[in-house]
Amino acid sequence: MDQTPRRMLGQPLSSPATQPKKRSTSVMSFFSKVSWNLRLQKQEPLKNVFFILAETARDPSVKKRHMVMRGLGTMACETPDKVRKYKKIILDLLVHGLYDPVSSEVIHESMKTLTIILGKMQGKALGSFFIDITLQTRTLLDDENDSLRYSAFVLFGQLADLAGRKWKSFFTRQVKQTQDSLLTHLQDRNPQVAKACKTTFRACSPYLRQSKDYSFQNEEDQRNPKLCRQLSHYHPELLQFFYANKIL
Numbered sequence: 001m002d003q004t005p006r007r008m009l010g011q012p013l014s015s016p017a018t019q020p021k022k023r024s025t026s027v028m029s030f031f032s033k034v035s036w037n038l039r040l041q042k043q044e045p046l047k048n049v050f051f052i053l054a055e056t057a058r059d060p061s062v063k064k065r066h067m068v069m070r071g072l073g074t075m076a077c078e079t080p081d082k083v084r085k086y087k088k089i090i091l092d093l094l095v096h097g098l099y100d101p102v103s104s105e106v107i108h109e110s111m112k113t114l115t116i117i118l119g120k121m122q123g124k125a126l127g128s129f130f131i132d133i134t135l136q137t138r139t140l141l142d143d144e145n146d147s148l149r150y151s152a153f154v155l156f157g158q159l160a161d162l163a164g165r166k167w168k169s170f171f172t173r174q175v176k177q178t179q180d181s182l183l184t185h186l187q188d189r190n191p192q193v194a195k196a197c198k199t200t201f202r203a204c205s206p207y208l209r210q211s212k213d214y215s216f217q218n219e220e221d222q223r224n225p226k227l228c229r230q231l232s233h234y235h236p237e238l239l240q241f242f243y244a245n246k247i248l
Contacts, residue, residue, distance in 0.1 A: 050089045069106055076090075083120055094110050098132075135174075141182075153185070153196040
């Protein structure tokens with residue numbers, strides 16, 4: 001991955017609303033040029049914009065790929081109805097960005113935009129994209145980049161709320177494989193990441209419940225000792241929450 005985002009370690013985490021004005025202007029300039037060219041060709045602007053975006057999302061230039069991911073986020077905020085209409089195309093572009101083999105900046109922008117779009121869609125019509133997004137997001141929970149970890153925890157917590165019946169079994173397995181990361185980052189060196197992790201831990205808590213055949217039945221010797229020990233020491237309020245909801 002490129003090294004640009006590594007300079008962000010230890011620095012305050014940014015949000016789309018706090019990005020430099022220059023970068024925002026360059027994104028809007030890009031979309032303006034695309035729309036103008038399409039109007040000259042007397043074609044349907046938005047539909048063809050997506051075709052151009054699909055091509056640009058695979059451009060060798062990291063800057064252009066990043067611009068596409070950021071532009072999709074802007075589009076999701078300003079024209080949510082259009083996002084719903086072209087959701088499959090948009091999700092395909094964002095998942096492609098999420099798996100970018102070179103740039104952590106592209107991956108980060110993809111996660112932030114996915115968080116916006118999944119909120120607009122309320123998880124509807126995600127299809128197999130849910131699996132692709134979950135698997136990659138889970139690998140980023142332990143990334144060395146603070147901003148990537150933060151966005152990954154936010155997105156993973158959102159996925160916990162959207163799993164539904166269709167993906168419940170799959171997501172339960174993912175949460176159990178992620179348990180160590182959740183415990184570790186409750187004490188993350190970055191306070192914002194630690195806070196996001198705590199929120200995600202709560203969102204994922206229903207998936208930590210044991211099946212009826214293997215219920216802990218609230219007996220001390222049957223509880224998960226590692227989980228109970230760490231939560232008791234660092235986050236007793238979370239442990240109490242789990243007990244009250246019969247998760248442990």
